Structures are given as structure tokens and as C-alpha cells.
Amino acid sequence: MTETAPDHAAAGATPPLTMFSPDFPFSYDHFLDSAEGLGRVPEEVRGTEVAVVGAGLAGIVAAYELMKMGLKPVIHEAGEIGGRLKSQAFDGAPDCVVDLGGMRFPSTGRAFYHYVDLLGLETREFPNPLSPATPSTVIDLADEAEPTYAETEGQLPAFYREVAEAWKQALRDEAEIDAVQDAIRRRDAAELKRLWNELVARFDDESFYGFISGSEAFRKLSWKHIETFGQVGFGSGGWDTDFPNSVLEVLRVVFTDADDDHHGIVGGAQRLPESLWRHAPEDIVHWPAGTSLESLHRGAPRGAVTGIHRGIEGGVTITEKWGRTVEYAAAVVTCQSWLLSTRIDTDEELFSPRMWNAVEKSHYMLSSKTFVMVDRPFWRDTDPQTGRDAMSMTLTDRLPRATYLLDEGPDKPAAILLSYTWNDDALKWLPLDADERTRLMLHSLHKIYPHVDIGRHIIGRPITVSWEADPNFMGAFKNNLPGHYRYQERLFNHFVQRDLPEHQRGIFLAGDDISFTAGWADGAVTTALNAVWGVMDHLGGATSASNPGPGDQWDALKPIALD
Incomplete structure (x- = not known):
């Protein structure tokens, strides 16, 4: 098994980078690792049913942690367990498995690897271009006489090294990467927020291409260097399909090293949600030993959801495709948010007009x-x-x-x-x-x-x-366009509901498109944990004073509001 390195450093050593989010610098991995657990609900609400819409990674993680608290998650799924962690074996070759969705996971995603390690899943380095796991890399561009062959980055021609150095210099000069990464390594939330909040205000309306083309490092070179960077990139490959998107999306990736040191799950990424579905936790409340999500659901999740409404008793009503309707005390909705206005008939009153606006403005990558x-x-x-x-x-x-x-x-x-x-x-x-x-x-x-x-x-x-x-x-994952920070902030903030009107409480959004790191499984996990905290708080529960949750530290850490 590939183990993730501990996040504490030996005396004098440089602490490692993690996906310690600059938008909301809460240590989810520490929260997960605490012996105090994620919180408790009052004894009288144990066994209460909570709907979970979607059995992707966010839905399975949310359901698993709610079950551990003594609640009864009821998962609804339109397809397979796993969502966009979808693996498939070739016909006649069950051991030859490929990942149709998420396939490579950065080692800095500590919340994600908490569950990988919990389940004992084997991982191996993913063969990205020029990575140690890749014997060789070929770069073939139309205006080159012959393709470039290299086994290491140091073997690339001088032109490619100029491109790589310009990218590093642009990040140093324009985005203070050294200072930001130092704050991430030290988990200095105050300094990280100070630096990041200035960058958000400065770059919210800037595209990735605008950032590159306007940087001093690339202006000293040529447009050909920019084009090559877009086609080849460094780390996981080319960047040009991200050129129209907000540069903030890219900065979050490079600041946390999410574009480097990737590992895949042996046997396919879908093994993670499927294994968590079957896993019986030892530290479970209310339910008998040996209880798993699979056993709570008698072997299969409930069916596809076609309606989400406010119930007559104040809960959230879920209607399935073939007509079954049940009111739940709360609901965690992890499907891609567009579905709430397309395939699922959802009460408009469940969300504010500003929230609906944020849902509709979501920009998904093909x-x-x-x-x-x-x-x-x-x-x-x-x-x-x-x-x-x-x-x-x-x-x-x-x-x-x-x-x-x-x-x-x-x-x-x-x-x-x-x-x-x-x-x-x-x-x-x-x-x-x-x-x-x-x-x-x-x-x-x-x-x-x-x-x-x-x-x-x-x-x-x-x-x-x-x-x-x-x-x-309806798309692979969300990637915000310039000017979309405000929409993402609304979606992410929604799990803290104490200031919402009563008719908008009790429904919690989760999934990587709700996170600030869309497209990364770590964002699915962390927003699921936000939703778990939200459900716990909604039902009158609380975290331990020695292990405060994301909502408990909200006022100190919440994302900057631009308006």
C-alpha cells in the first residue's frame, strides 16, 4: 500500500504541502483523524432517517459519517455506486480495469486519502508525462520537424525549459506562490487568508489566458511559448482547455500541488466508494457492531430521485422515479447542481434566488x-x-x-x-x-x-x-469562469444555515462542484464533511470542544465576500 506522509515534519524539516484550502483553511484531515469523532446528535434523534441524493464519493462519505453518528442515511442513486469515480473492466479481462472518471489523485489530498488508508486500498504512482512512473514521454507538435522524446524533464530541449521556467516565474511574480505555499505548509490560516483574499479581489475577473499573457515572464518571450505551454503544460499535461476559465481555479491547483505526484487506486477508483459502502466501522453509535451502509440498505440504495420538496412536517420530501415519496428530517444532495433545475423537480422556495442564480451559472467542463x-x-x-x-x-x-x-x-x-x-x-x-x-x-x-x-x-x-x-x-466537473467567484462562495457557504429562513433549512449541498476545488475528489470529501456538520447542527447535535468542525470555525475561516 502507498502510504501518505504524515503532515507533521521532523525538527528542522520543511512541512509538506496539503490541499489546505486558501478559500476556507480548515484542517479536514485533522478533523477526521481526531479520536473525538466528527460530533454527536442527541440520543432522541438517533435512528432518524436522512436522505442522501447520489452515491458518488460525496454521497457515500456523507452517508458513512452520518451512520457512524447514529443517524440512518437513506441513499438514492440513479445509476451505480461511485458516480464519477467510475471504473470498468474490459470484456473477458476482469483484472484489466480502466477509470472513466477520476483516475489520478494528488498526494496532497489528505481528506481523500484518509478513506483510502482506512480501507487499506493499494495505490500506485500514475504515469503522468515525465513522471518517474512514466518510462518516456513524446511531445508532438505540428510545427516541429520531429517529435521530442524525453525520459526526464531535464532532457527536454531548451525551448521547453524556457516555457517551464516562465510558468514558475509568473507564479512567483504575479501570484506570490512562495509565500502562499509557505502559509499552507505551516497551516497558518490567518496569513493564508490575507494573501489569498488579496488575490481573489485582484484576479476574480481574470482568465487563465489573461494571467499568462499579461505576466512579465511570458511577455519577455513569445506567443509561441504561450501556445506551447497550453498544448504541453507541465505536471499532468496541457493547460489550454483551461485558458478561458478563471485563473483562481488554476492557482488553487498549483498552490496545493494538486497537479503533481498523482496516484491511482489499483483495481480502479470505484473501489473506494464501493468499499466504503460495504465497510463496517468500529466506532459506530446506536447501530449494532457490523452495521454498514450496505446492511442498512438491505444490499441496494433507493432509486433515482425525480422530486425534492418541502414536507408537510417541515422536513424534506424525496420522490423517486416510480412514485415512492418519503419525508426526511434532512437531506444531503450530492448530484451535480444543474440537475436540481433540469431532471429533478425541486421546490424553488428551498433555495434563495441568489442560490438558484449560482446553480444556473455553473460552468461545466466537457x-x-x-x-x-x-x-x-x-x-x-x-x-x-x-x-x-x-x-x-x-x-x-x-x-x-x-x-x-x-x-x-x-x-x-x-x-x-x-x-x-x-x-x-x-x-x-x-x-x-x-x-x-x-x-x-x-x-x-x-x-x-x-x-x-x-x-x-x-x-x-x-x-x-x-x-x-x-x-x-451533463459534464465532467465544474470550472468557474472569470467573475464567478461570488457564485462559488454562495454554494460553498450554504451548509452554515443558522441565518437562513426556516423554509430554506435542512437541505445541504455537497460534491466537488460545491467545493472550491471542483474536479478533485478531495473537494467531494470535504464538502461531504461540511454537509455532515450541517445535518448534525440542524438536528441539535454538536462537535467536541477539542475537535471543532467546519461550521464551528466558520466566522474565523469563511471565504471572503467580494461585495
Whole structure:
């Protein structure tokens, strides 16, 4: 098992970075690790049913922690347990598993890894471009005479190193990355908020492209350097599909090292929510030993939700697709927020007009993946003419954009993520089926590797996904546009409900799109913990004085309000 490093440092050592959020610098990992637990509810409300809409990671985490408190979560799910942590095995090869959604998780996401470690799941380093887990990387751009081959970043041509250094310099000069990361390492919430609040006020209306093109570091170079940065990037790959988005979205990623040191879950990321569904916690209240979410639900969650309304007794009423309607004392809603105004008939009075405005303004990223299974990891063969790997992790401006090689061992079938694309690049694939997508990708990759017959190694049927085409998701994840900070603040703040009118209380939003780090599983976990605190508070419970929760520290840590 890959263990996460402890967040305390030896005397004189530099503390590690974590996803200690600059927007709301609350130590969720410490909150989770405390022997005091996440809080208690009054004995008279133990066993109370609380609806949880969605069985993705946020929904499963919220339900698991509510169950531990002695409440009875009732999960409603339209599809599979896991949500966008969706894994799939190839036909006839149960051990060759690929991740259609989240597949790589930064080591700085300590709240996420709390559950990985709790369940004893094995992880391994993900083969990002130029990472130690990647034997070699090829960069293929249209105006280059030949593709660039490198096994380490130090082997890249001088031009690419100029691009990398300009990006680092821009972060130092324009965004005070050194000071911000120092505050994150020391978990100095006051200093982090001071620095970040100034950056929010300064950059809320700035796009990522505007930040790059306006930086002194890139102005000294050329537009070609900016274009190359967008196509290649550093860390997990190219950045240009993020160019229209708010630069604040990107700064949150790089400040917390979320774009580096990624690990995947052996056997697929879906193992995490599925294992948590079956896990029987030892420190459980009210329920007998051996109780799990699976046993509470008699083996399966409730069905898809089509309506959310205010109940006649003041609770929240959930209506399922085939008509069953139940009123709950509270509800945690973890589906993507757009569904509240599209596929789920939701009382307008449950949220303020400003909250509905924030929901409707959400901007989701499109995402497409296509995988093939091959008979063996042939890319590790040595090309006799060049002495290089036969094929490499590939970044290109051709149709596939990014190709990842997923090795299960020398004598086993392996997988190739032929194409991982976003937004406009993902939209190009939307009308095509898996076979046609594969044919076009192989055609493009043949231009890069003319002497490699990838097709003769392919076995079984391709697997593909376009998240924007799934009616239960309508996109991969949210990524705010310039000027959207106010909307995100409203969504994130909603779990603290003491100042809300009575008719808007008792329904809590969670999920990575509610967090300030949309697209990262750590945000799904932390907003689930916010919702758990909210339900506990709503039902008259409280945290231990020695382990205050996110709502208890709200006044000191809450995100800056721009207005």
C-alpha cells in the first residue's frame, strides 16, 4: 500500500504541502483523524432517517459519517455506486480495469486519502508525462520537424525549459506562490487568508489566458511559448482547455500541488466508494457492531430521485422515479447542481434566488476518454533503430491530445488511454461511437509512430465515455469562469444555515462542484464533511470542544465576500 506522509515534519524539516484550502483553511484531515469523532446528535434523534441524493464519493462519505453518528442515511442513486469515480473492466479481462472518471489523485489530498488508508486500498504512482512512473514521454507538435522524446524533464530541449521556467516565474511574480505555499505548509490560516483574499479581489475577473499573457515572464518571450505551454503544460499535461476559465481555479491547483505526484487506486477508483459502502466501522453509535451502509440498505440504495420538496412536517420530501415519496428530517444532495433545475423537480422556495442564480451559472467542463485493451505492454519494447521505447506517453496537438499507457505487468493484457480530451477537443468526439473514435485516434497516432502497428495489439472492444452526454452528469466537473467567484462562495457557504429562513433549512449541498476545488475528489470529501456538520447542527447535535468542525470555525475561516 502507498502510504501518505504524515503532515507533521521532523525538527528542522520543511512541512509538506496539503490541499489546505486558501478559500476556507480548515484542517479536514485533522478533523477526521481526531479520536473525538466528527460530533454527536442527541440520543432522541438517533435512528432518524436522512436522505442522501447520489452515491458518488460525496454521497457515500456523507452517508458513512452520518451512520457512524447514529443517524440512518437513506441513499438514492440513479445509476451505480461511485458516480464519477467510475471504473470498468474490459470484456473477458476482469483484472484489466480502466477509470472513466477520476483516475489520478494528488498526494496532497489528505481528506481523500484518509478513506483510502482506512480501507487499506493499494495505490500506485500514475504515469503522468515525465513522471518517474512514466518510462518516456513524446511531445508532438505540428510545427516541429520531429517529435521530442524525453525520459526526464531535464532532457527536454531548451525551448521547453524556457516555457517551464516562465510558468514558475509568473507564479512567483504575479501570484506570490512562495509565500502562499509557505502559509499552507505551516497551516497558518490567518496569513493564508490575507494573501489569498488579496488575490481573489485582484484576479476574480481574470482568465487563465489573461494571467499568462499579461505576466512579465511570458511577455519577455513569445506567443509561441504561450501556445506551447497550453498544448504541453507541465505536471499532468496541457493547460489550454483551461485558458478561458478563471485563473483562481488554476492557482488553487498549483498552490496545493494538486497537479503533481498523482496516484491511482489499483483495481480502479470505484473501489473506494464501493468499499466504503460495504465497510463496517468500529466506532459506530446506536447501530449494532457490523452495521454498514450496505446492511442498512438491505444490499441496494433507493432509486433515482425525480422530486425534492418541502414536507408537510417541515422536513424534506424525496420522490423517486416510480412514485415512492418519503419525508426526511434532512437531506444531503450530492448530484451535480444543474440537475436540481433540469431532471429533478425541486421546490424553488428551498433555495434563495441568489442560490438558484449560482446553480444556473455553473460552468461545466466537457470530457472524453477512449480506452483500448492490448495483448501486452508492447511500448516497453526497444526500437532497434533508435534504442528508444517503441511508444511513449504522448502529448500532441493532433486529435488524441493526450495518450496514456497503463501497464499491468509484462505478461498481462494492458490498456491504452488513446485519447483524453477536454471541452472543444472532447466535443469533436461526441457524435462518434467507440469504434470510430478508435479508428481516428489510431490514424493520428500512426503519424507519430509510423513504425508501430498499435492495432495489431488491440484485443476486445474499446471503452469510451463522454461525460457531457450522460443525463445524470451533463459534464465532467465544474470550472468557474472569470467573475464567478461570488457564485462559488454562495454554494460553498450554504451548509452554515443558522441565518437562513426556516423554509430554506435542512437541505445541504455537497460534491466537488460545491467545493472550491471542483474536479478533485478531495473537494467531494470535504464538502461531504461540511454537509455532515450541517445535518448534525440542524438536528441539535454538536462537535467536541477539542475537535471543532467546519461550521464551528466558520466566522474565523469563511471565504471572503467580494461585495
